[in-house]
Amino acid sequence: MSNKLTKYLTDFSSFKLTRPISDKVRLLEIIGVVLTGIGKFVFMDYLNWRLPFVVFAIIIWSFYVFYRYKKDRNVLKDWGFRRDNFKIVFRLILPFSVLSIVSFFMIGYIQGTINMTWHIIPLLITYPIWGIVQQFLTIGLLAGNLKDLKRVKLKNSIIILLTAVFFSLVHFPSLWLMSGTFILALFYGYVYLKAKNIYVLGLLHGWLGALFYYTVLNQDPFLDIFLKYI
Template structure:
């Protein structure tokens, strides 16, 4: 059920805000090398927005996908995919000699799901949901999925491995969300798989990259 506060104007505002947040990554992370401050500020600003919308209408979280329904059904699809992906990551890491194990991996796996959930909220909960439910406009599901996948992958430029990985994942995320409407599982999967991808496939310490801005 659509929350009462939603209107075409609010939907357009949210879509534009998502795009602006994505563009901010290129400025703060790629150009200014301020990944810590970008992730922190974006997370806090969107958390404030979420709390504001919850105050406006308590049904907003469930509408976006922050609910228990659909978690188990989504997990039955994501679980096997996650195990297969992890096996592939380990294999690639061994072959490329990029397999990186240290204590920072633990920190990344604990905190990255938080940022992963924020990202899924923006791309799936806001972009996909608003395009799907836009009043007076009918956008076919394949087009919505394509838009979300392109937006999500472009944000990961200039790393081509991340661009292609996120392009495929975003297609799966969108289709799964449109069927089960659960963001929690997508955020967890994004955070954990993203952490393993960085450490095992790219050989990059995601935790150090995150905190080096404040060192």
């Protein structure tokens, strides 16, 4: 990593844009993220209400983002909803993304699980929206709030590990998904604590996730989730 890039990322990691937030609010946000994770097991895994749960979660958290934004206009930038560092963060994550995609196809080829259909196209368009929500919750609220707690000071390595474990457990019982999301969250957590950009994390999460389903998992989310409502 170049000295210029290192200095840029360091500057953004220490730059506070929003007014101080109490530990109580941060803890409530963390609890909200955990409850959303629990809701995934109830509504997506047990009741098989995948699409309704995703839509409901997006709507509820969108209202919360709007509520916080009305109280503090700088909170979006502090969370990482920003465009000024989009290119630098995108370039930072791009090598990891390319390596991941190559790995997906290699694993899929070995397993014989590559199942590329036109269904992946709408997934590549829509899944980044859910990816942004997931990154906002897991990386933005969970890792971000653990980092900024006043009464409890955790090392970045512990924050990244806790975030990765949580993100992995939410994808239980698929071992492939748990492994993939654990690695993804480790890297994303490291990047986020240096330079916050939820847009980049969510966009690439969505693309990688869609490809993962059609290469490693041999699943068709478009068929399983969307077509049954048409």
